[in-house]
Each structure stands twice: as structure tokens, then as C-alpha cells.
Amino acid sequence: MREADKGFPSRGAGLPIGLVLQVLAVIAFALVLSLPGRSALAQTFSFTTVRVEGSTRVDVPTVLSYAGIKSGQELTPGALNDATQRIVESGLFATVELVPEGSTLVIKVTENPMIDVINFEGNKRIKDEDLSAIIKSKQRTVYSAGLAQADAQAIAETYRMRGRFAATVTPQIIPKGDNRVDLVFEITEGKVTEVERLTFNGNRAFSDRALRQVLETKQAGLLRQVIQRDTYIAERLELDKQLLTDFYNSRGYIDFQVLDASADVVRERDGVFVTFTIQEGQQYRIGSVDAVSEIEGVDIADFANVLKLRPGAVYSPALIDNNVTRLETLAVRKGLNFVRVDPRIVRDSANQTLGVTFALVKGPRIFVERIDIEGNTTTLDEVVRRQFRTAEGDPFSPREIKQASERIRALGYFEDAQVESRPGSTPDQVIVNVDVIEKPTGSLSFGASYSTNSGVGITIGFSEDNFLGRGQALSFDIEAGTDNTNVNFSFAEPAFLGKDLRFGFDAWWNTSDYYDAYYNTSDAGVRLSVGFPISTITRLNFNYSLSQSEITDVSEDSSVILQEEEAMGMLTSSAFGYALNLDTRREGLDPVTAYVMRWDQSYAGIGGDTNFVDSNFYGAVQTKLFQDDVTVRAIAQSGVFTALGDYTSRVTDRYFANGKIRGFERNGIGPRDLAAINQDALGGNYYGVVSLEADFPVGLPEEYGVGGGLFLDVGSVWGLDNNIGTDGVPVDDDMYLRVTTGVIVYWTTPLGPLKFTFSKALQKESYDKTQPFDFSIATSF
Template sequence: MDRRRKLGGNSGLVRLGLAPAAVAISLAFSTIPDATFAQDYVFSSVAIEGNSLIEDATILKFAGIARGTAMSASQLNDAYQRIADSGLFETVELVPSGNTLVIRVVENPTINIVNFEGNRRLEDEELAAVIKSQSRRVFSAAQAEADAAAIAQIYSDQGRLSARVEPRIIRRDGNRVDLVFEIREGSVTEIERLSFTGNQAYSDWRLRRVLETKQAGIFRRLVQRDTFIGDRTEFDKQLLKDFYNSRGYVDFQVLSVASEYSRERDAFFLTFNVREGQQFRFGKITTASEYEGVDPSEYAEVIKIRDGAAYSPLAIDTTINKMEAIALRNGLDFLRVEPRVTRNEREGTLDVAFVLTKGPRVFVERIDIEGNATTLDQVVRRQFRTVEGDPFNPREIRDAAARIRALGFFSNSDVNANPGTGPDQVIVDVNVEEQPTGSLTFGASYSVSNGVGFNIGLSEANFLGRGQYVSVNINAGTDNQNSSITFIEPALLDRDLRFRFNAYYTTTDKDNSSYNTTRIGVQPSLEFPLSEFTRLEVRYKLASDELSDVGGDTPADSSPILLAEQGKEVSSALGYTLSYDTRIGGLDPTRGTLLRLNQDFAGFGGDVEQITTTAIASHQRKIMREDVTLRAEIEGGMVERLNGDTRVLDRFSGNGKIRGFEPNGIGPRDLNAVNEDALGGNYFAVARLEAEFPLGLPTEYGITGGLFADVGSVWGLDNTTGAGGNAVDDSLNLRASIGFSVFWESVLGPLRFNFSHALKKEDYDRTQNFDLSVSTQF
């Protein structure tokens, strides 16, 4: 017979028989005349009844009753309470009988098995990991209730606030019970609407993009960020504060966050009530010294803050870091930079004085790291610019904490400075919680030119706990295959020196051309910083590039130029990349600039002697209260062969350079050949302009629009005589196109739909009015 009994609240305790214990003791004392309560009791013996597994001595220890000791009625009640609170008994009775105290108990049963019923979203193993009730342990009603609450919390963390968990018991023989947690998972409590009140500078649409929480959209079944999670709201408040502070709103506040259930009680309406305050801009920027013997003029040279720019805490922190770096270089270990801000309410400016002061003489005694079971200590320790024995710099400790979080190895990390063994000593405590860093991915891709492709990838971001990155990827498309192995050591010799090794094998099979290619290569490189936003990468590349099967079964239909270029060549090249990038970490969050120069010099062995140069300059800016993003880009390149003529594998094809044209759709082309082969060019240049803006659709759909215009060309061959006559036009002929784009941050990945129209083209160019690209992993 299934004799289930419900636990829950006081009523559950009564069903378990704990309330009768209180009744029993009260009845026992009610038989004693009132006058006796004023006197003490002395028991010459204690008799214990009902226990089978728990020894008499254990019960007497809980009771705290000694033979021959006088006890008052209240002390006797305390003894009862201690026995009952042990959690070992269903019922407890203390019955005075003359000089003998009788303690009658009924032991709690032993848990036979623990079962879960009704759970579909979570496996039994996941639920068992969060409860403390286990088989072959003494059953406790209070613990069962606590376990039920822990299970409900897991569902709540996943946005299932309506989940209910009821613990029940099934009596078995031998004083055993089966503990069953009956679960009603409920549905996901979604965010039906995210709204804001008090915002004037930025629209709801812009602020929704700041939050981690998202509104439920058309893919609400797949998106997890549209579920209501209380802890995430606090994170969203901090994101809003950071957003406004970085744009000069220093007084910004989130006054309240109102959450309201929908009528059907299956969704939330979340409203952020904010106070933006006044926007401030930088006013007068000065530098002063209160450190004897220190000239502030040297420190003033590193200030890059522009008068009139929106006030930003990041700009202040960056300037302080630069000044303190100068102090360390000059041997001033305890120099501190104190920013003193003066508000000018009427002008809406903040004057900032960077004052050089002498800080306290405090040293780092040691750095303690805990919680890293897999990650080596040195991976965490090298995020600090400070070591044991160095002067203590609170700002450096905060920066190190940010670098540790940025690693992505830990779900949580806390860095705190605590007093050391002496008044001038500090101990830095680092507590981390590791998270999975490896992944096995299967993916698919699609583009109009290349069709459908599939890929499989295996990666580990914290290889062997050393902070190293390893990945293996295999991609197979309709006309091409690509396999690669990548290894990255981000801190070679524990310095900001990034070592990368890449090996690849790619093939194409008539990929919008009349020939096949096979490329094999290895490329080690080293990358290091030159300044705050400038980095230099130096590399070596050894590659084998083969051009084959020109024209297939009918090579006579192909260009004589390509036929002459068939075969395999080995190249050995040294190269570098010099980049300047303010898009991430720049002082102004509304704009960013990228400048990059690449050069590769082949000729250090192998068959090829040539110089390949490419460069790009890109700028992005957000306008109209950051609802519209403008992008401008100029890109160009040239290749010069020193020991002969360039091959099509070395030249620029124009693939993706100008929208509105097919891959290999522009540039020199052999029109005498039946295949009208694209030959590529030694030079290319293109300018691109683009604007991205909202389309008025709900933010949760992740759909925005854009307009673009491209102009450029691919031109130049070393030798066109092989084609005969004037069959090849390799002159600089400009092409231009305009178009409209739809950007969609879908669950399948970022999609882009381009609708293009070529305004200027050559007769032999091949246009493409529509293009779609998609890439996703699952």
C-alpha cells in the first residue's frame, strides 16, 4: 500500500508526530499540582525507552541531565527541546515518575531511497547534487523541506518561478521510508515587456540593447535571456550605470525596478525607473604636485583628454595608470595620483586636477589564490603587475581583478586586500570558481556563392590549466574544404607576449572558377604591445600552393595565362602586422578607429620572391543618441613579384571587396577564353560607407537595417601577352554599388541580407544583387 505523507510547514510536522511530543510533556506536567512548579526535581535515575539505533548515552548527552542534580520545570523543558532539536526523533516524551525520569522516544526512520517525480527539464543527477537528504541516512522533515526549497531555487534560476516541489514519504517496514520529491516544473516566466521611465537622453530601444535581460521575441522558446531572473536585474542596473557614467552622466541613478505579473501570471513586465541627471563634459584639465621634488610637467604630457569631450571615468583611470607608470619608471614607488573634480553646474563641465601625492608605505606581503582546482596559480598570478614585496597599489589590484575576470576561465572571482602580519603589510586574497572552458561544436554555414557547408570543432581555452588555447576545426562546403589546428600561448615567458601557431590545409574544387587549388601551410607568430592601443605581430609562413586542373576536361577553353601558372610553388616568408585599434577599450564609447598594415616578404627559401602589402583604415561612430551607427572604411593592397610574374593564387580576386559583385566577379578577365576566366589583379582599392539603424521593430527581434555604398577596383597584371591581343583589360576601372542591408541577430547566428545594385561596372563583370550569409554552432 502506497502510504505517502506530505511534509510542509507546521502541518507537515504534525503529521510526522512532532507535535504530540509537546502535548505529551505538557500532559505529564499537568498532573503535578501548581505548588510543585516552584520546587526543584531531583532524579536518582533516568529510564530511556523506545530507542533501538541511538544509544542511551547519546540521548542523555542531548538532554544534559545528571543524576542527583536538582532541576526546575523550565530546565526540564529545555532538556526536552534539546532532544527534539537533534532531529533524530519523531516524538519525544519526558515523564517524571517519582525519583525516575522516563524519556520515551520514537526514532526517525532511515531513508531507503530518494526519488524525483515530474522532472523533465532537469535530470535526477542534477537534482540529487543540490539536496542533502540521502539514502541510508536518518530522515529529517526539516531537511526534506530545505531540500525542496533548494530544488525550487534551481528552477527559479532558470526562470520557472511557478515551479512547486512537495516532499512526501512512503512508509516501509523496518522503520524505513522512501523520500519522494514531487515536482511541478511550471512554465518559463518570460519578460513580456522591458520599459523605462525617466529616460530622455536615450530611447528605450537603445537602453534595451544595454541590458543583459531581453524581451521575449519570436524565438522565445530558444532564447534564455528573456526569462525573469531576479539576480540578473542587479547586473542590469550596474550595466545601465556604467553606460550612462561613460557618457558623462555622473549623477545617474536607477531609482527602482518594478516587476509586475501579467494577468495570466506567465510573464513579467519589467520597468526601470531612472534619473539621468545632467550630462557633464570635461572642462579644465590640470596637473599639480604635492610630492616634494616631483615636477608635474612630465606627467601632464600623457594626458589625452580633450576639452569638451563627454566625461568618462575610463578616461580618468587610463590617465592615472599612465602617470603611475611614469612614477614607477622614475623609482617613485609610493606616488599616488588623486583626481580632484570640480563641478561647474552652469557650464555643465567638470574640471579635473590630477594631483601627485605621496601615499602610505604599505607593501604586498603575499598573494593567496584559492578555488583553482585546474588552473595553475601562475595563470592567475601573471594578471598582477605586482608581486610579493612590491609597494601596494589599490588601483593595480582592481585592474588585476578585471583582468582575471576577462580570462573567461572563472564563473566568479573575488580579489580583496586584507591586513597582513604588520601595519605596513597587505595580503591579497584571490578566490575563484572555475567553469568549463572546452567545447565540442558542430556547425553549419551558408552563403549564396559557396552554398551549404558543415563544420566540426574542438577547442579548449584553458589547456591543461595553463591558460593556453587549442582548437581543431574541419569545414566542408560544396566547393571547398578547410582544416586547421591552432595553438595560442597568451603570455609567453609570463609576459604580454602572445605566441600563436597555426597549421592549415584547404582545397577548392571549381569554386566559382575553372581551376582547383590546394594550399598547405604553417605559420608561427609573436604579438606584443607597442603602446596602449598599438600592437605589433611578427610572423613566419611556410606554405605550399598548388594550382591544378585548369579547365578540367577541356583545358583549351581556359586562359593561357592560367594554364602557364599551373603547378606547385613553395613560399617561405617573413611578415608583420602593425595595428592601432580603439574600438575596444577606447576612451570614447561612441566611436572607434582601426588602422592596420600588413606586409609579407617571401624569398627566404622556396620558389617565390615577392612582397605583399595590405592596409585598412576604419572608423565607426554612433550618432542620434546612439541609435544610428556610421562606418567608413578604406582598404587597399598590392603584390609585387621579384622573380617572375605573379600567379592567380598570389593576386587579389576581389572576393568580398565590393558588394554587389560575385566572388571573382571584378578585375582583369580573359575574354578570349571560353571560360572567360577571372585572373585577379596585383592591386586593389575600395572605399565603403555604411549606416546601421533601427527599423522600428521590437528590440527583442534583433533586426536592424542598413544602407551602404562601395566604390573601388581590382587591377594590374605583370603580363597579358599570353591571352593574345587586347583580350585582358587590366586597367584601373572603378566599380560602384549601393544597397540595403538587413541585420538579424538570430538564434542561428548573425545573419546579414544584402540587396545590392551595381551603379558602375564593366561589361564583363558579374554582378550579384542578393547575398545571404549565415554561420551557427550547436
């Protein structure tokens, strides 16, 4: 017995020998069953009847269908376990138990309760109806604990997508009797997870500040309660990676890579530190440039002449793409269909240049079978279709389809627009699919504004950029200020007569009661215009206007010149004009430097009471320096008003250069009748201004939206048709230069971009009225 007892520790009097023998027998029998080749000895069950207990709403056949058991079927314990699992997975029961009782199998179940009401508690940022659309649990259905938990995770994920990583959601049930419950999702929203800091590793060519401006994600700053782009959204990092890549590629860094984008969440889960690890590589410039043709009979010289790519320029994919477009467009004009231009780039790592050869090659003969447009419920098909330069039956051009996609997105009517091609009914045809998601295009605005010159103003406006889904623009606004009232109406049809012609109709009624002038003015009129592109960056516009204007309430103490102009009464002007606009920003070929030029003239004299030519010029160039942190621009603008015949200019015709030469009050410079008591500014028939500006960071975090600037303005206003003033004293209307310099503080706020200007007049006339400080809404050229 001692040998038999070695494996059993004794306690007290020990175990009875009979019990020990029974235990050993059971163990031995189990070992026999587990031996290989002896599975046939495992226990099986066979039932002639099946009884379901505990089911009230779910009928017996439904339970048996989930169990998958047939009468008389031999079942192993594993098969019984599988049947139990299938019933559980139906989601109809809280507990399931299969109990063999001789030839009868008893299925004991406890039904899940029915959901009576679903409530959400603690949610403030997301409405109940929006949460209801997220969850799969529904009222008047069977409650499932697993489904409720999945719904809670889906709600938490929605909060995470909105930057609230600390949000928690707990499903709770409240018994209501009769096996019914209310399902309540208890939500703790937590704080928004903000981007506390955006940093970069590996950047040498551009500063952190310059790169932060590229990203869609922004750092949290003073206005974190209003600005939403400082909310951390993980999916936004993918867009930021692409934005960084495009930024570097467009500046010649062809090997740029984003090696990693990490986000470290703070313990409180209300902030993250985002770090981009990048590899810039070297900057490449354009080396040799040439064009070759692999198509017989094509004179490559004509194509080489249209290239706008010069050696030494910083490489940019946009530069290459634009020149490919030029060559393919020329090929179409020459009747060369199915011609493709392949840019072949050869890298010279030693000299950090890229040689480019544009090769004309034959592409596959594929035609456009049709263009299908989907998703547009308001916008007419023709508005989308006219963005294509290709029609059904035309040769298929992948580049043209890509450009059409960009034009559709540029309309501003859609949240998203996807343009793709798929095989057509035959191998030589394709179908172009356009899938759009529309967005609101109208707005009703009520606002207030303030500037030092204009005072307080109230504005009511309505605008619709896609009127009746036709792509037409309609706007109407009323502005009432301290000393003026402006009413404006505008309508534009971008595809007049089905062509690339923009037809416009404008009407206005403006009155002024200036606090700094002893006269009032009124002006009302209409204008018709037609404009069309003459190149990718140039547009030409022709217009006709009919207007009436007058000068009223001139003080007896004002200049005799103004009194004589008041005596003219209401005058009607009938004027034809044109305007030429050039803007390189439309192509975006150079991300660093941009040029803008506007030239317009109008001639009044065909009917009406006035006879004059009014000419105006505006030119500007802007570029970026010091790792794109500093923006510098030079602006030149001028105007010449030439009265014809017996007509003499009035104060409503002449220039004052308000806002163009900073540091002076409105109507603060130019010819002035010093012999008159009021000494009103008379304006001039000529003006010219040259401005130099520089915008730069001021050292504050970029997310605060505060920047600085310096400026230097040089210009003048001069020239009168009638310079005989009060008491016969001539008015000095010669050209005298004014020179001002100053500092600007820019502040980007949710209310709009604000500008604070501090000026100092370095050169002025004794009668000029200076203004050392000005506050207004900032603008850009």
C-alpha cells in the same frame, strides 16, 4: 440564591448547589495562586526515578540527556514543558509526553521512522543527483518532518533561481514497515517565468530599445524556447542596475540613479513585467584640465604632456582612469616610487562641465610581500602570475593590482577571479590573494555552414585556449565545402621566453575547385610569427612564411594568361613580413566611437621561386547616433601587389575583392580576358574599396534579434603585369569604379548571426557578374 445565580444562565432544572460551590472554590484557589508574591504556592514535582517508554532505537541515557532532568531535582510545570520541548527538538521522535506518576516520571515517546529511500518525482529540468546535493535529509537517517519541509523549500528555491516561480514541491512518506519509510519529493516544475516586457521610466536621453541592449536580462521573443536570458532571475536585476549605471556614467551622466527595479508577476506565475525607474540627471563634459605636483623636485610639465584628455570631451570614468594610469606609469619610469595620482574633480553645474586636476602626491611606503594564488587546479601559477607587472618586494600599487585583476579575467580561463590585498607580516607589507574558479577552455565542434558564394560546408574543429594549463592556444580544423577543402593548424604561446611576446605557428593546406572558374588551385605552407605590444592599443607582429602554391586544370578555353601561369608549375615562396595593428576597442575609452587600423607588408624573395612585395591596409571608424540606436561606420581598405625582378603575378597572388564590394558574384569584377571562351576573371595587382554602412532597428521587438542596415560600396580591382590575352588581344586592366548600394537584414539566432544582403549595382562594367542577393554568417570589423 437569586443573587448567587445571576452569572449562570439556567437551562432546564438548573445546576445542583453543591456543584456550583465546588466550581467557585476551584476558581478562588486559582486566583490566589495567580496573585503577586504567591508563586511559592505553585505546584512542584520531585522524582526519584525516570522511566522511558516507546524508545527502541534510542537508548534511555540519550533520551535523558535531551530532557536534562536529574534524579531528585524539583521541577515546576514550566520546567517539565521545557524538558518536553528539548526532546522534541532532537528530531528523533514524532510525539513526546512527560507524565508524573508519584515519584516516577514517565517519558512516553513515539520514534520517528528511519528513511529507507529518497526519491524525486516530476523533475525533468534538474537531475536527481543535483537535487540530492541540495537536500539535508539523507538515507539511513531518522526522518524529520521539519527537515523534509525545509528540503522542499530549498528545492523550490532552486527552481526559482532558474526562473520557474510556479514550481511546487511536496514531501510525502510511504510506510515500509519496521518503522521505516520512503521519502518522496513530489515536484511540479511549472513553466519558466519569462520576462514578458522590459520597460523604463524616466529615460529621456536614450530610448527603451537602447537601454534593453545594455541589460543582461532580455525579453521573451520568438526564440523563447532556446534563448535563456529571457528567464526572470531576481538576482540578475542587481547586475542590470550596475550595467545601466556604467552605461550612463560612461556617457557623462554622473548623477544617474536607478530609483527602483520592480517585477510584477502575472497570476499564472509564468511571466513578469520588469520596470526600471531611473533618474538620468544632466550630461557633463570635461572642462579645464591640468596637472599639479605636491612632490618636491618633480617637473610637472613632463606629466602634463602625456595627458590624453581635452576640454569638451564627454566625461567618462574610463577617460579619467586611463590618464591616471598614464601618469602613474610615467612616474614609475622616472624612478618615483610610492607616487599616487589623485584626480580632483570640480563640478560646474551652470555650464555642465567637470574640471579635472591630476595631483601627484606621495602615497604610503608599502611593499608586496608575496602573491598567493588559489583555486587553479589546471592552470599553472606562472600563467596567472605573469599578468602582474608587480613582483614580490616591489612597491605596492593598488591600481596595478586592479589592472592585473582585469587581465586575469580577460584570459578567459576562469569563471571568476578575485584579486584582493590583505595586511602582510609587517605594517609596511601586503599580501596579494588571487582566488580563481576555473572553467572548461577546450571545445570539439562539428558544424555546417552555408553561403551563396561558398555553398554548403562541413566543419570539424578542436580548440584549446589553455593547453596543458600553460595558457597556450591550440586549434585544428578541417572544412570541406562544395568547391574547396581547408585544413588549418595553429599554435600560440603568449609569453614566449617568459616575456610579453606572442609566438605563433600556423600550418595550412587549401585546395579549390571553383564552380565559377575553369581552373583549380592548391596552397600549403607554414608561418612563424612573434608579436608584442608597443602601446596599450597597438601591437607589432613579425612573421616568416614558407609556402607552395600552383594552378592546375586550366581549361583550353580559358585565357592564355591563366595557361601561362599554370605552366609555371609549383612555386615556392619564402616571405618575411610585419603587421601593425591599432585598435581603440582594447581600452574602451570612448564607448561611442572606435577606431581600427591594420597595416601589413610581406616581402618574398629570400630563397624560393617568387619575388614580390605585398602591402595591405585596413582602416575603420565606427560611432553611434540617435540615442545609440543607429551605428554608422566608414571602412577603407586597399592592397598593392608589386612583382619584383622577372617575376610576374599569378592568379593566386592577385586580388579579387570578394566580399569587399557587395552586389557581385565571387570573382565577379576586375580584369577579364574577353577574347577567351570562358572569360575567367584574372584578378588585379591593386584594389581599393571605401564602404559606408549604417545599422539600425527595424521596429520589431529587440528580443527578436532582427535589425536592418544600409550600405554604399565604391571600389575597383585593376592592374596586371601581363595583359596580353587570348589571340594577342590586350586585356583592359584599367581602374573602373564599381558602385553598389543595398539593404541588409541581420538576424541573431542561436545558430549564429545571419545576414541577408539585397544589393543593386549602380555602376559596373558590362562583363561584371552581379549578385542581387547574398546569404551568409554576419561579421563585424
